[in-house]
Amino acid sequence: MAKRIDVSGLTAYYGSHKAIDDISMTVEPRSVTAFIGPSGCGKSTFLRTLNRMHEVTPGGRVEGKVLLDDEDLYGAGVDPVSVRREVGMVFQRPNPFPTMSIFDNVAAGLRLNGNYRKSELNDIVEKSLRGANLWNEVKDRLNKPGSGLSGGQQQRLCIARAIAVEPDVLLMDEPCSALDPISTLAIEDLIGELKERFTIVIVTHNMQQAARVSDRTAFFNLAAVGQPGKLVEIDDTERIFSNPSVQATEDYISGRFG
Amino acid sequence: MDISTKTHDAPPPPPQPRPAPAEQKRAARGATRPGDRIFLGLTRGSGILLLVIMAAIAVFLSYRASLAISKDNGNFLTTFEWVTAGLEPRFGIAVLAVGTVVSSIIAMAIAVPIAVAIALFLTHYAPRRLRGPIAYVIDLLAAVPSIVYGLWGALILVPHMNGLFGWLDDYLGWTGIFAWDEGAPRAMLTVGILLAIMILPIITNVSREVFRQVPQMHEEAALALGATRWEVVRMAVLPFGRSGVISASMLGLGRALGETMAVATVLSPDFDLHASLLNPGGGTFAQNIAAKFSEADEFGRDALIASGLVLFVITLLVNGAARLIIARRKEYSGANA
Amino acid sequence: MSHAAIADKRPGSLRGARLPQWGPYAIAAGSVAAGLGISAGAGLHSSIQWALIAAVLYVLGTYGIAARVEGRRQAKDRVATSFVWVAFLLAVIPLASLVWATVKRGVKVLDGYFLTHSMGVVADSEPGGGIYHAILGSLEQVGLATLIGAPIGVLTAIYLVEYGRGRLAKAVTFFVDVMTGIPSIVAGLFILSIMLMLKMQPFGFAGSLALAILMMPVVVRSTEEMLKLVPNELREASLALGVPKWRTILKVVLPTSIGGITTGVMLAIARIAGETAPVLLLVFGNPFINSNPFEGAQASLPLYIYQQYSQSAGSTYAYDRAWAASLTLIAFVMILNLLARGIARWKAPKTGR
Numbered sequence: 001m002a003k004r005i006d007v008s009g010l011t012a013y014y015g016s017h018k019a020i021d022d023i024s025m026t027v028e029p030r031s032v033t034a035f036i037g038p039s040g041c042g043k044s045t046f047l048r049t050l051n052r053m054h055e056v057t058p059g060g061r062v063e064g065k066v067l068l069d070d071e072d073l074y075g076a077g078v079d080p081v082s083v084r085r086e087v088g089m090v091f092q093r094p095n096p097f098p099t100m101s102i103f104d105n106v107a108a109g110l111r112l113n114g115n116y117r118k119s120e121l122n123d124i125v126e127k128s129l130r131g132a133n134l135w136n137e138v139k140d141r142l143n144k145p146g147s148g149l150s151g152g153q154q155q156r157l158c159i160a161r162a163i164a165v166e167p168d169v170l171l172m173d174e175p176c177s178a179l180d181p182i183s184t185l186a187i188e189d190l191i192g193e194l195k196e197r198f199t200i201v202i203v204t205h206n207m208q209q210a211a212r213v214s215d216r217t218a219f220f221n222l223a224a225v226g227q228p229g230k231l232v233e234i235d236d237t238e239r240i241f242s243n244p245s246v247q248a249t250e251d252y253i254s255g256r257f258g
Numbered sequence: 259m260d261i262s263t264k265t266h267d268a269p270p271p272p273p274q275p276r277p278a279p280a281e282q283k284r285a286a287r288g289a290t291r292p293g294d295r296i297f298l299g300l301t302r303g304s305g306i307l308l309l310v311i312m313a314a315i316a317v318f319l320s321y322r323a324s325l326a327i328s329k330d331n332g333n334f335l336t337t338f339e340w341v342t343a344g345l346e347p348r349f350g351i352a353v354l355a356v357g358t359v360v361s362s363i364i365a366m367a368i369a370v371p372i373a374v375a376i377a378l379f380l381t382h383y384a385p386r387r388l389r390g391p392i393a394y395v396i397d398l399l400a401a402v403p404s405i406v407y408g409l410w411g412a413l414i415l416v417p418h419m420n421g422l423f424g425w426l427d428d429y430l431g432w433t434g435i436f437a438w439d440e441g442a443p444r445a446m447l448t449v450g451i452l453l454a455i456m457i458l459p460i461i462t463n464v465s466r467e468v469f470r471q472v473p474q475m476h477e478e479a480a481l482a483l484g485a486t487r488w489e490v491v492r493m494a495v496l497p498f499g500r501s502g503v504i505s506a507s508m509l510g511l512g513r514a515l516g517e518t519m520a521v522a523t524v525l526s527p528d529f530d531l532h533a534s535l536l537n538p539g540g541g542t543f544a545q546n547i548a549a550k551f552s553e554a555d556e557f558g559r560d561a562l563i564a565s566g567l568v569l570f571v572i573t574l575l576v577n578g579a580a581r582l583i584i585a586r587r588k589e590y591s592g593a594n595a
Numbered sequence: 596m597s598h599a600a601i602a603d604k605r606p607g608s609l610r611g612a613r614l615p616q617w618g619p620y621a622i623a624a625g626s627v628a629a630g631l632g633i634s635a636g637a638g639l640h641s642s643i644q645w646a647l648i649a650a651v652l653y654v655l656g657t658y659g660i661a662a663r664v665e666g667r668r669q670a671k672d673r674v675a676t677s678f679v680w681v682a683f684l685l686a687v688i689p690l691a692s693l694v695w696a697t698v699k700r701g702v703k704v705l706d707g708y709f710l711t712h713s714m715g716v717v718a719d720s721e722p723g724g725g726i727y728h729a730i731l732g733s734l735e736q737v738g739l740a741t742l743i744g745a746p747i748g749v750l751t752a753i754y755l756v757e758y759g760r761g762r763l764a765k766a767v768t769f770f771v772d773v774m775t776g777i778p779s780i781v782a783g784l785f786i787l788s789i790m791l792m793l794k795m796q797p798f799g800f801a802g803s804l805a806l807a808i809l810m811m812p813v814v815v816r817s818t819e820e821m822l823k824l825v826p827n828e829l830r831e832a833s834l835a836l837g838v839p840k841w842r843t844i845l846k847v848v849l850p851t852s853i854g855g856i857t858t859g860v861m862l863a864i865a866r867i868a869g870e871t872a873p874v875l876l877l878v879f880g881n882p883f884i885n886s887n888p889f890e891g892a893q894a895s896l897p898l899y900i901y902q903q904y905s906q907s908a909g910s911t912y913a914y915d916r917a918w919a920a921s922l923t924l925i926a927f928v929m930i931l932n933l934l935a936r937g938i939a940r941w942k943a944p945k946t947g948r
Contacts, residue, residue, distance in 0.1 A: 051482065053478065053481060053482060056478070056481060058386055068609070071609050071610075073609065075609075075610075077610045077613060078609045078610055079609065079610070079613065081484050081485070081486050081668075082484065082609045082610075083484075083609055084481060084482055084483065084484040084485075085483070085484030086484075086609065088482065088483070089478075089482035091475060091478060091479065091482075093475055095473075095475035095476055095478070095479040096479075097476060097479065097480075097493060097494060097497070098476070098497075098498065099497035099498060099500075100497075108480075108483060108493060109483035109484065112483060112484060112485055112489055112668070113484065158479070161479075161483070162482070162483070165483065165484070291839050291841075293839055293841045293842065294839055294840050294841045296841070297840075297841035297844070297845075298754075298758055298841075300750055301750045301751065301753045301754035301757070301758060302754050302758065302763070303750075304746075304747045304748075304750035304751040304754060305750075305751045305754045305755065305759075305763065305764070305767040306763070306767075307747060307751075308747070308751055308767060308770060308771060308774065308811060308812075308815075309766060309767060309770055311774075311808060311811075312770050312773070312774060314785070315777070315781070315782075315785045315808075318785055318788040318789060319781075319784060319785060319788060321788070322788040322791065322792075371682070372682045372685060372686055375678060375679045375681075375682030375683070376679075376682055376683050376686055378679050379679045379680065379682065379683045383676060383679045383680070384683075392683075395690075397932075398929060398932060399690055401862075401865055401866070401869075401928050401929070401932050402693070402869075402925060402928070403868070403869020403870070403871070403897055403924055403925070403928060404869065404870075404871065405869065405871045405897040405900050405901055405921075405924075406693070406697065406869070406900070406921045406924065406925060407693070408901070408904075409900055409904055409917055409918070409921055410692070410693045410696055410697070412904065413696075413904075413914065414692060414693075414696050415689070418643055419643075421643060421644050422643050422644060422647075425644060455686075455689045455690070458686055486668055486669065486671070486672035487672055487675070487676070488671055488672040488674075488675035488676070489668070489671075489672070491675065509776065512776040512778075513776075515778070516776075516777075516778020516779070516780065516781065517778070518778070518779065518780045518871065518872040519871045519872060519897075519901060522901075522905075523901070523904060523905065544778060544780045544872065547780055547784070547872075547876075548780065548872060548875060551875065551876055552879075556791060559787065559791060560791070562784070563784050563787065563788055566780065566781050566784040567784075569778060569780075569781060570777070570778075570781045573776050573777065573778055573781070574773060574776075576776070577772070577773050577775070577776030578773055580776075581769065581772045581773065
């Protein structure tokens with residue numbers, strides 16, 4: 001059910017501070033798009049506007065359009081709750097619900113969205129955990145709390161929780177920044193598998209990671225501290241890393257700043 | 259400095275007496291400097307004094323209580339009487355224990371849900387700009403002296419209860435619990451409502467603190483799954499805050515159990531058990547002490563002390579339990595941090 | 596298979612039917628009107644009743660309407676929201692009533708005469724008289740209690756934060772917590788049991804001792820919190836200069852946290868100033884001016900309120916005096932609170948990065 005995202009003229013604020021300015025881009029379905037850029041350039045903010053999480057922050061507000069296939073997420077009468085149901089998100093730090101078991105964590109989204117029979121739930125939880133490459137590690141302790149897992153396992157649990165509801169899009173906000181290299185590798189492999197089924201957008205600080213996992217890469221930058229972040233360019237990952245069309249991108253990628 | 263002046267004043271040739279080994283040792287270890295020792299002694303002494311006071315409270319109350327209980331012609335636990343004057347004193351705490359528990363249960367049943375709701379209101383629902391001022395007002399309310407609540411309860415709340423009591427009697431009178439003989443509404447239900455109002459701020463404040471500590475990331479996890487605000491509260495906030503709310507309620511319960519003046523001003527007591535919460539009568543430990551104290555002779559006071567000892571033990575258990583829950587919660591949340 | 600199951604249960608569109616913005620307000624207005632209507636129709640006069648009816652109607656009405664228009668999940672969310680608002684309003688009503696009643700009835704007799712005269716020659720059922728003796732008694736008892744309770748509390752907190760390790764500190768911490776929950780009347784009974792053994796008559800200082808017991812745990816708790824806020828780097832910097840530990844505490848740690856400690860002590864004073872029960876047992880009350888806290892019964896403000904209420908057999912003059920004394924007491928407590936918070940804000944350690 002992967003869908004295309006079409007962003008046009010999107011500007012986001014924190015109170016009176018403009019965090020990102022006039023961003024337009026298209027994200028293709030069944031692909032991985034990576035956002036890179038220096039700290040504070042607004043790439044995480046932009047990611048959070050794609051499932052209306054930005055407005056959860058005090059003072060957060062958004063102007064512009066985000067079309068999911070043909071429907072504007074910010075159109076009149078759109079319920080942010082349904083938006084977040086369609087656009088899943090994985091956060092920087094693994095955040096399984098500490099009071100729930102592994103099973104309940106994965107089932108949490110399903111239980112919100114309808115009545116499932118126990119057998120249906122079992123099937124979907126198993127499928128999601130398999131999808132997150134976690135099933136073999138946890139199948140014997142589904143009733144143990146999710147907080148007992150290692151950091152990498154917790155993050156894959158969060159991915160399982162997000163994909164259990166079969167969203168159209170999966171947003172990932174630096175999903176590996178709190179993990180060790182081996183767990184990071186596991187998640188990167190997983191991203192490669194998940195893009196068969198989902199539209200994936202990932203924010204990362206790690207350029208090698210962007211190069212490894214993404215099909216397209218968007219580079220964000222800001223003119224100065226306190227200025228709003230802007231989209232510098234978006235292109236095929238290969239081009240961005242070999243022959244970008246903007247000088248600033250090349251400077252950033254070759255490590256001259258940021 | 260002492261040493262240097264000594265060496266200068268003393269004539270150089272004669273051999274100096276070497277400092278005693280004990281002195282050497284002291285100079286080597288900073289912690290045994292006189293100033294440090296005095297200061298440590300003072301602070302540790304204060305801490306020990308606190309423990310001594312607690313122990314003394316238990317010992318003295320028990321001793322005086324034993325003087326009274328040994329001469330009780332009734333059964334201290336089951337007698338429905340409180341006669342301490344004369345040669346044949348008969349007194350028992352049954353009525354007081356029931357009254358104390360009943361009034362506190364009513365107070366908790368009303369206050370806990372409302373306090374939790376207000377705490378949620380303050381952390382998740384109220385317009386952001388209002389949160390500070392409202393929390394501030396609730397803080398101030400916690401500071402209103404109990405006697406003022408008592409005066410307000412007796413002169414304002416009691417007359418307002420007539421209507422409610424009539425209503426409850428009309429529709430629920432058949433249960434017996436809500437039967438009303440149209441007497442002045444100076445009854446357990448009124449006491450319970452007043453106590454609920456009094457313990458509301460403390461339960462609200464502690465719960466609010468707990469809800470505020472719910473990590474943002476858990477709430478965002480729920481939001482990102484497409485949870486409504488209530489579902490966020492149910493999935494992420496309430497489970498995380500549950501033990502905190504329990505201990506907050508226990509603290510409130512401790513207050514309600516021991517409250518004296520508000521009960522003494524509102525309740526019209528007697529020494530009997532009543533099925534109805536709407537008819538006057540009954541009593542609580544603290545209320546009984548305040549009411550009987552001024553006419554009591556020395557033996558009568560010992561009897562009141564005996565009832566106070568029971569109250570002391572009950573509040574000790576309740577508060578101890580609350581603290582244990584809090585302590586366990588600390589470990590638990592620490593493991594997850 | 597599970598794919599299909601999910602697809603069946605997902606909403607077709609991002610757009611659901613929504614109640615209009617003014618929906619909740621309309622339901623609220625309707626509930627209040629209906630509450631008033633039902634009350635008028637049934638001949639109920641109490642404001643408590645129509646408010647309760649309106650509150651219940653509001654919560655039920657919200658659920659019913661939202662469930663029809665928006666679906667069950669949204670309806671639950673709206674009910675939770677409305678319940679939370681209703682709870683808040685329900686709590687505000689008695690509290691507003693309390694403040695309003697105290698101010699309105701309190702100002703009747705509260706004037707310079709009232710503040711500067713005692714009840715010495717005034718019977719409880721007559722007009723006139725004042726609270727001078729009670730204010731004096733309160734100030735002396737609370738002052739003495741503070742002199743005892745505050746230093747012990749602060750020192751104990753210093754022990755717990757700066758030295759406390761091992762079993763003794765654990766025991767002190769636990770019992771400080773437990774002590775916080777001691778009912779004030781039990782503290783009164785404790786001192787009473789000592790007085791009974793020493794065959795002593797009521798006097799002001801006995802009340803101070805009970806109040807000091809109530810004050811200590813509060814001071815310990817707040818001071819502890821404040822001392823913990825002092826960054827360890829400050830202590831280490833001082834110790835590294837060769838300053839002994841006790842001087843480090845006196846010259847570095849305490850001055851840094853003095854604002855917070857003062858706040859804590861003032862809040863504790865505000866709390867014990869309103870205590871009635873131990874004063875009733877130990878100081879007994881006295882209509883005359885007695886400025887000696889070490890001999891003879893004294894009055895105190897909260898005790899005065901209680902006795903004006905309970906010993907006057909319903910005289911309105913006595914009730915007026917009780918309200919005026921309540922207003923004075925509340926004003927005193929609130930001013931202490933506001934001052935304490937002011938100091939806390941003014942002296943708060945700056946934690947800028």
